[in-house]
Amino acid sequence: MVSISTKSAILKPLERKSVMMRPENWSASTVLSAMANLAWQGSQFINRRLPSRELPEPNWAPGKLMRSWERSSPQLGFPRTTKSLCPKCNAAAVNAFVSGACTLSEFRAVPGVIDAEIVEEAGRILMRKACDRHGPFEDVLATNAAFFKRMESLYTGGDFECTDDASVHDHGPLAIRSGRGMMLVFDLTNRCNMKCSPCYMNANDQGYVHELEMSDVKDIFQRALSFKPRREVNVLFAGGEPTLSPIFLDVVRYGRSVGFKRLHVATNGIRFAEDPLFAVEARSAGLHAVYLQLDGTSNQGNWHRGVSNLFDVKVRALENIARAGMRTTLQVAVVNGGNNHGVGEIVRFAVENIDKIHGVVFQPIMLAGRDQDVRDEDRYSRRYTLSQLADDLKQQALIDWEPLRDWFPMSVYGTFANLLDLMKPNAEVGTLYADVHPNWGQFSPLLVNRKTKQFLPVSSFFNVERFMSDLVAITDGGRGETLTKAQLILSVLRNYHNEKAPAGLSPAHLAGLFKSTVLRFRSDIPDWSDQSYAEIGEWRLLVVTGIWFQDLYVADLSALRMCTTPVVTQEGEISFCAYNGAGWRQVVEHLHKTATLREWHKEHERHKIYANGALVKISSDASSNENAEHERAADVVAHYTGR
Ligand code: SF4
Numbered sequence: 001m002v003s004i005s006t007k008s009a010i011l012k013p014l015e016r017k018s019v020m021m022r023p024e025n026w027s028a029s030t031v032l033s034a035m036a037n038l039a040w041q042g043s044q045f046i047n048r049r050l051p052s053r054e055l056p057e058p059n060w061a062p063g064k065l066m067r068s069w070e071r072s073s074p075q076l077g078f079p080r081t082t083k084s085l086c087p088k089c090n091a092a093a094v095n096a097f098v099s100g101a102c103t104l105s106e107f108r109a110v111p112g113v114i115d116a117e118i119v120e121e122a123g124r125i126l127m128r129k130a131c132d133r134h135g136p137f138e139d140v141l142a143t144n145a146a147f148f149k150r151m152e153s154l155y156t157g158g159d160f161e162c163t164d165d166a167s168v169h170d171h172g173p174l175a176i177r178s179g180r181g182m183m184l185v186f187d188l189t190n191r192c193n194m195k196c197s198p199c200y201m202n203a204n205d206q207g208y209v210h211e212l213e214m215s216d217v218k219d220i221f222q223r224a225l226s227f228k229p230r231r232e233v234n235v236l237f238a239g240g241e242p243t244l245s246p247i248f249l250d251v252v253r254y255g256r257s258v259g260f261k262r263l264h265v266a267t268n269g270i271r272f273a274e275d276p277l278f279a280v281e282a283r284s285a286g287l288h289a290v291y292l293q294l295d296g297t298s299n300q301g302n303w304h305r306g307v308s309n310l311f312d313v314k315v316r317a318l319e320n321i322a323r324a325g326m327r328t329t330l331q332v333a334v335v336n337g338g339n340n341h342g343v344g345e346i347v348r349f350a351v352e353n354i355d356k357i358h359g360v361v362f363q364p365i366m367l368a369g370r371d372q373d374v375r376d377e378d379r380y381s382r383r384y385t386l387s388q389l390a391d392d393l394k395q396q397a398l399i400d401w402e403p404l405r406d407w408f409p410m411s412v413y414g415t416f417a418n419l420l421d422l423m424k425p426n427a428e429v430g431t432l433y434a435d436v437h438p439n440w441g442q443f444s445p446l447l448v449n450r451k452t453k454q455f456l457p458v459s460s461f462f463n464v465e466r467f468m469s470d471l472v473a474i475t476d477g478g479r480g481e482t483l484t485k486a487q488l489i490l491s492v493l494r495n496y497h498n499e500k501a502p503a504g505l506s507p508a509h510l511a512g513l514f515k516s517t518v519l520r521f522r523s524d525i526p527d528w529s530d531q532s533y534a535e536i537g538e539w540r541l542l543v544v545t546g547i548w549f550q551d552l553y554v555a556d557l558s559a560l561r562m563c564t565t566p567v568v569t570q571e572g573e574i575s576f577c578a579y580n581g582a583g584w585r586q587v588v589e590h591l592h593k594t595a596t597l598r599e600w601h602k603e604h605e606r607h608k609i610y611a612n613g614a615l616v617k618i619s620s621d622a623s624s625n626e627n628a629e630h631e632r633a634a635d636v637v638a639h640y641t642g643r
Pocket residue numbers: 192193194195196197198199200201202203239240241268
């Protein structure tokens with residue numbers, strides 16, 4: 001039986017340090033590191049003197065692969081000016097379209113764009129803007145200016161501009177202009193079996209149903225392949241609650257059949273908890289992994305969503321998902337003064353359950369949907385920034401977790417992608433590329449010991465920052481596969497600080513962990529999840545990520561144009577923030593609504609909505625029916641796979 005641990009992995013910091021550190025017996029490794037450093041310097045000296053070759057132009061790309069200085073960058077630094085939106089003008093434009101007072105072209109051209117300034121003041125980063133009609137607006141982008149500055153300083157440059165994408169990205173000043181995106185979000189339905197606050201998409205409060213049909217799904221997948229750059233991409237089925245869609249399993253199967261190799265679902269977990277077979281069916285249909293919404297590590301910590309045993313539900317869902325052979329990423333919406341005091345506990349919960357959990361994604365609340373008309377004082381008090389997340393985790397996780405050493409912009413994943421693209425110039429599809437604006441996406445990799453459940457930031461013993469700049473140098477050098485691999489090995493060795501590493505870890509372990517991380521980006525392997533999930537070594541990486549989704553108050557259009565999380569709709573691929581934060585959701589749903597709620601209820605059974613403290617029925621003892629469940633699960637797998 002798969003067991004879930006809900007206890008915290010807490011050792012006093014000094015105890016852990018003395019257990020994990022290895023001050024003696026390290027000289028051989030340290031000498032190796034020093035020698036690798038010398039060899040690295042030598043290799044780069046030669047690299048600079050050898051004539052550099054022209055980089056290839058793969059079929060999937062709209063041009064030749066780029067060196068670092070050829071890559072684009074949004075304007076960074078502050079003070080700076082950018083374009084943003086007036087919350088009131090945008091709301092008026094959406095209402096005008098929905099009421100028929102303006103056309104789609106008019107809404108598309110004038111969604112309420114105004115000038116904005118990003119400034120540093122009293123150690124914080126603020127956005128200020130003023131509308132001629134509606135006056136000034138101010139909001140906070142970071143509570144720690146040094147953290148914000150660090151993220152911008154580590155940005156390594158963007159991906160290709162899109163070509164042949166007129167039918168995909170036709171959204172005026174809010175259109176995506178570069179890259180393939182790393183996550184295609186399919187909102188399969190706006191129905192949900194919960195009624196939470198917060199809910200950025202206002203589920204169950206609209207008078208209509210909007211669901212994708214199979215023909216929509218086929219068109220959308222087709223369109224996703226129609227422009228360049230063509231890259232590997234994660235697909236995320238979302239909603240509402242996507243598992244309520246009657247075609248959910250068919251959609252997963254179809255995605256798999258047309259070559260999408262990274263299929264995920266974002267769920268509240270109720271369906272997975274209620275029915276263990278559902279996870280097995282989803283895995284058999286081709287699903288690879290699950291994003292599970294979680295706000296805290298107790299029923300009380302999740303109670304505000306209206307279900308009184310919601311944490312028990314999450315635990316059971318995790319168990320069923322793991323039993324079906326998938327891993328879960330926890331997805332946490334963070335509200336300042338709401339659940340931010342529990343972010344460290346959530347990371348410790350993930351560490352305790354490291355065999356089932358791949359990572360944790362913290363998403364500061366997006367003031368959209370039910371929260372769009374928030375009063376200014378509530379907005380100020382609930383606003384949570386990624387710099388605050390790094391500071392809260394430092395305070396709460398009880399490990400040496402430094403915001404200015406251990407956190408990186410997600411765009412540094414792009415350094416892996418650039419290198420892999422260089423090594424595989426004949427690939428059909430480019431590597432998965434996370435060209436996330438440095439203000440939007442940040443991450444911190446942790447190393448976890450699967451047996452002892454001790455954990456620490458990777459960059460406390462490995463110079464991640466220098467490793468990333470080595471990757472850029474290797475890619476810019478543009479050498480063949482053998483020389484590239486040799487430089488990679490030297491870089492891993494020279495950046496590894498053995499004296500700071502935990503006992504039992506070697507550079508070889510680390511190289512293995514990087515290799516398995518790279519499985520998540522590579523385009524040339526048929527099933528990354530089988531390989532990745534088969535790893536059973538003593539060490540595992542847990543990636544903690546912070547994603548800042550922009551609402552109308554903090555929208556920065558220079559970041560939106562490079563959005564890597566497009567929502568794929570009947571009206572093309574739309575930035576997640578433009579869709580959920582700037583009115584495009586209402587526009588698309590208005591144009592393509594499936595039925596009014598009344599019509600829907602007439603034709604279909606009403607589904608249950610858990611709200612107002614409802615209890616979700618899950619069996620109290622998972623092991624009682626275990627054998628019977630296993631037998632039924634085996635039948636389902638056989639049914640779908642023919643084995
Ligand atoms: S689970 Fe809650 S937040 Fe998610 S769509 Fe449903 S109501 Fe909204």
